[in-house]
Amino acid sequence: RKEVEQDPGPFNVPEGATVAFNCTYSNSASQSFFWYRQDCRKEPKLLMSVYSSGNEDGRFTAQLNRASQYISLLIRDSKLSDSATYLCVVTSVSGNTPLVFGKGTRLSVIA
Amino acid sequence: DGGITQSPKYLFRKEGQNVTLSCEQNLNHDAMYWYRQDPGQGLRLIYYSQIVNDFQKGDIAEGYSVSREKKESFPLTVTSAQKNPTAFYLCASKQEYAEAFFGQGTRLTVV
Numbered sequence: 001r002k003e004v005e006q007d008p009g010p011f012n013v014p015e016g017a018t019v020a021f022n023c024t025y026s027n028s029a030s031q032s033f034f035w036y037r038q039d040c041r042k043e044p045k046l047l048m049s050v051y052s053s054g055n056e057d058g059r060f061t062a063q064l065n066r067a068s069q070y071i072s073l074l075i076r077d078s079k080l081s082d083s084a085t086y087l088c089v090v091t092s093v094s095g096n097t098p099l100v101f102g103k104g105t106r107l108s109v110i111a
Numbered sequence: 112d113g114g115i116t117q118s119p120k121y122l123f124r125k126e127g128q129n130v131t132l133s134c135e136q137n138l139n140h141d142a143m144y145w146y147r148q149d150p151g152q153g154l155r156l157i158y159y160s161q162i163v164n165d166f167q168k169g170d171i172a173e174g175y176s177v178s179r180e181k182k183e184s185f186p187l188t189v190t191s192a193q194k195n196p197t198a199f200y201l202c203a204s205k206q207e208y209a210e211a212f213f214g215q216g217t218r219l220t221v222v
Contacts, residue, residue, distance in 0.1 A: 032208050043201055043213040044154070087153070091208070097161075098144055098169065099203070099211050103153035 003027060006088050006102035014110055017078045021105045023088030024070045033064055035073050036087040038104065044087055047073075078109045113138045117202050117214030123222045124189065124196060132187045132217045134202035141206065143185035147171060148199045157200075160185055189219065197221050 006023045013019050025033075033050035048055065050062040050071050061074040075082055088102035115136040124130045134143065142161050146154040156169030160179040174193025179185050185204075189196045197220050205211040 034210050041199070041218075043216050045213070046210045049210060089211075098156050098159050099205070101146075101154040 003100045004088055004090050004102040006086075006105045008103060008105060010106040010108055012108045012110055013078055015078060015080060017109075018074065018076045019078060019107065020075075021073045021086055021088075021107075022070050023072070023102050024068075025088075025090045025100075026069070027090070027092055028066075028069060030090045030092055032091040033071050034089040034099075035060075035062055035071075036089055036101075038085045038087055040084075044101075047086070075107075078107075080109050080111060083107055083109045115202060115204050115212050115214045117200075117217050119217060120215065122217055122219045124219060125222060127191045129188055129190050130219070132189070132200055132202075132219070134185045134187065134214055135183055136185075136204040136212075136214075137183060138204055138206075138212060139182070140204035140212075141182070142204060143179070144203045144205075144211070145169075145175075145177065145185070145187045146201045146203065148201060154201065157187065 004025050035047040036044040037047045038044040048057050048062050050064045054063045059076045063072045085104040085106045087104045090100050118133045144159040145157040148154050155171050157175050158169055158177040160166040163182050166177050166179050174190055176188045200217045202214045203211040
């Protein structure tokens with residue numbers, strides 16, 4: 001089983017739609033979880049951290065389920081500018097051990 | 112402004128040549144990382160350093176070398192032993208348990 005797995009997509013959704021991505025991780029001792037956004041030919045940028053209690057930032061909501069070892073990202077009222085690849089990122093036990101990236105889920109929001 | 116800077120943005124390498132990619136950060140982060148990304152693929156870890164004068168191999172270290180003589184700097188050398196070096200190279204830094212910040216990347220092409 002791969003360390004971090006994501007559905008590669010693509011997810012093609014109309015503007016205004018709600019879309020959800022899931023990501024599963026294999027290391028039960030993982031401590032920190034993030035969603036990054038990567039635009040074509042650019043570096044990844046932090047979208048949001050994922051906390052145990054879940055967190056929301058505007059149209060974006062992230063959830064963590066430690067028992068089932070997955071994290072989720074919900075995007076409401078999709079905009080054209082949300083089109084990108086969304087990367088699920090997990091860190092292991094020690095604080096500065098490397099981030100482990102999923103391969104990303106591609107989202108295309110269509111007018 | 113604090114940040115992480117990679118240079119050059121584009122680099123062309125001849126067969127059999129060594130090239131060095133620069134990565135500098137002024138965020139006072141202890142940990143720095145090098146990742147490689149191939150088209151349509153996820154990020155793969157090449158090397159990482161958790162502290163000055165120390166570094167560890169990642170998943171695909173063969174054909175690469177690094178140094179960490181200063182906290183701010185973590186250069187990556189792509190040696191002639193790396194048979195397929197054409198890729199997008201990303202440098203990142205982070206503090207313990209926090210998110211990683213990325214440089215803008217170096218696109219390396221073998222000519």
